Amino acid sequence: MSAEPVAAVVIGASAGAVQALSEILPRLPADYPLPVLVVVHVPSAPSGLTTLFSTKCAMAVVEPDDKEMLAPGTIYFAPPGYHLLVEPGGSVALSADEPVLYSRPSIDVLFESAADSFGPALLGIVLTGANEDGARGAAQIVAQGGSVLVEDPATAYAATMPAAALAHCPAARALSLDAICEALISVAAQ
Amino acid sequence: MNEAPAEPVEDIEIQLLLEALYQRYHFDFRHYAKSSIKRRLRQAREQLGFATFSAMQEKVLHSEAMVGPLLDYLTVQVSEMFRDPGYFKAMRERVVPHLRTYPSLKIWIAGCSHGEEVYSFAIMLLEEGLLDRTMIYATDINPGALEVARSGVYPLDRIAAFTRNHQQAGGKTSLADYYTTAYGRAVFDKKLRAQVVFSDHSLVTDEVFTECQLVSCRNVMIYFDRTLQDRAVGLFRDSLTRRGFLGLGSKETLRFSEHAAAFTDFVREEKIYQRGEA
Ligand SMILES: C[S@@+](CC[C@H](N)C(=O)[O-])C[C@H]1O[C@@H](n2cnc3c(N)ncnc32)[C@H](O)[C@@H]1O
Numbered sequence: 001m002s003a004e005p006v007a008a009v010v011i012g013a014s015a016g017a018v019q020a021l022s023e024i025l026p027r028l029p030a031d032y033p034l035p036v037l038v039v040v041h042v043p044s045a046p047s048g049l050t051t052l053f054s055t056k057c058a059m060a061v062v063e064p065d066d067k068e069m070l071a072p073g074t075i076y077f078a079p080p081g082y083h084l085l086v087e088p089g090g091s092v093a094l095s096a097d098e099p100v101l102y103s104r105p106s107i108d109v110l111f112e113s114a115a116d117s118f119g120p121a122l123l124g125i126v127l128t129g130a131n132e133d134g135a136r137g138a139a140q141i142v143a144q145g146g147s148v149l150v151e152d153p154a155t156a157y158a159a160t161m162p163a164a165a166l167a168h169c170p171a172a173r174a175l176s177l178d179a180i181c182e183a184l185i186s187v188a189a190q
Numbered sequence: 191m192n193e194a195p196a197e198p199v200e201d202i203e204i205q206l207l208l209e210a211l212y213q214r215y216h217f218d219f220r221h222y223a224k225s226s227i228k229r230r231l232r233q234a235r236e237q238l239g240f241a242t243f244s245a246m247q248e249k250v251l252h253s254e255a256m257v258g259p260l261l262d263y264l265t266v267q268v269s270e271m272f273r274d275p276g277y278f279k280a281m282r283e284r285v286v287p288h289l290r291t292y293p294s295l296k297i298w299i300a301g302c303s304h305g306e307e308v309y310s311f312a313i314m315l316l317e318e319g320l321l322d323r324t325m326i327y328a329t330d331i332n333p334g335a336l337e338v339a340r341s342g343v344y345p346l347d348r349i350a351a352f353t354r355n356h357q358q359a360g361g362k363t364s365l366a367d368y369y370t371t372a373y374g375r376a377v378f379d380k381k382l383r384a385q386v387v388f389s390d391h392s393l394v395t396d397e398v399f400t401e402c403q404l405v406s407c408r409n410v411m412i413y414f415d416r417t418l419q420d421r422a423v424g425l426f427r428d429s430l431t432r433r434g435f436l437g438l439g440s441k442e443t444l445r446f447s448e449h450a451a452a453f454t455d456f457v458r459e460e461k462i463y464q465r466g467e468a
Contacts, residue, residue, distance in 0.1 A: 085225040093223040113225035
């Protein structure tokens with residue numbers, strides 16, 4: 001991990017996302033001191049993710065409006081149909097740009113903008129999925145000095161996405177969901 | 191040397207490029223949301239084959255032919271007829287009854303892109319018997335987009351989605367009543383745009399140009415920073431009649447606007463606001 005304290009967490013997940021996220025997000029405490037931004041590939045609006053995770057999680061769970069300021073203790077799900085980006089001042093910018101790798105929201109778009117805004121203070125996490133989204137973004141996070149954790153392809157529901165992230169981004173570490181969760185809790189304690 | 195951390199070179203180059211575009215051609219992207227403009231400029235740089243933004247800037251300054259292509263990267267033309275059907279349903283059920291009370295109507299669709307939103311409103315107003323007393327002002331900064339909007343021609347493979355949205359938006363007729371097909375394309379009926387004025391207008395650099403009862407500006411201000419959003423909302427406030435309506439995109443809000451107090455929530459879930467009396 002980089003020496004800089006982490007200021008924000010970004011997570012990308014596709015096929016098998018709900019299961020994987022359910023093993024992580026509900027274990028974060030209500031006063032988790034970082035904003036957590038999540039892109040999940042969902043086919044259409046409404047996604048139902050916020051409703052689902054609100055009931056499971058201690059942290060606040062929202063679909064942000066454009067230009068909302070990121071706050072600690074909050075999980076932000078990208079709204080279906082929009083890319084979720086982070087502005088340099090730490091606010092949300094949504095965009096209706098074309099899908100990237102057939103997806104809107106796109107994990108790469110979130111990761112790249114967050115890497116530009118948070119630099120070394122960003123932690124990125126790539127979970128299960130059956131495509132290559134997140135690989136470019138993960139590399140960009142590392143290029144800006146941040147760190148990346150990847151769900152171990154050997155145990156992931158769908159290995160393609162974590163494997164692609166590891167291939168593009170050799171500095172990323174492969175971990176079990178359990179270990180990812182522990183890492184999330186320990187970076188917040190720094 | 192001062193102590194402030196140096197800005198990344200790429201950011202400096204982007205500022206200079208946008209400055210060149212503004213000073214030379216008066217297209218002002220200097221206060222667009224940084225994250226999304228940077229992403230689109232990186233795409234443009236890759237696909238137009240430039241090694242750096244400085245090289246692009248040089249070309250922009252010296253060749254007018256660069257402006258069109260660049261504009262197509264900088265302005266995103268993604269739209270759909272009856273996009274977010276709930277919005278149009280709320281317009282029909284909640285706003286139209288108020289519009290009916292006016293002998294004549296003016297509606298401003300700002301950032302109309304390829305016109306999908308314009309034809310959606312025209313069809314809804316026709317179905318509600320209001321189209322012949324309405325003037326629709328449809329504006330955008332992208333001349334190519336306005337051209338497509340004016341033509342009312344869309345690829346046939348988009349029609350299924352448009353039709354589904356129209357039904358979900360409470361459509362009273364069949365969408366097929368409004369277009370004919372030829373050569374793999376759907377051509378929308380001229381009568382839908384008999385009352386539409388398409389024109390070039392920038393929410394960033396131009397002023398208010400008409401008084402109207404309804405403004406619909408969806409998924410345009412997400413590309414602006416907060417300062418620019420305030421400017422645009424100020425234009426809408428100044429052009430709306432008292433009790434006039436403002437509709438935004440489904441993830442946009444006036445909550446952060448310095449003009450928030452001039453408006454009240456009208457249909458909160460659909461981001462439809464009403465201008466106050468003041
Ligand atoms: C994503 S499209 C939105 C289309 C449509 N309103 C919708 O919601 O489906 C954004 C549009 O805003 C236009 N635009 C960008 N900057 C603008 C400005 N300064 N003034 C007016 N329109 C602008 C773009 O050219 C583009 O057509």
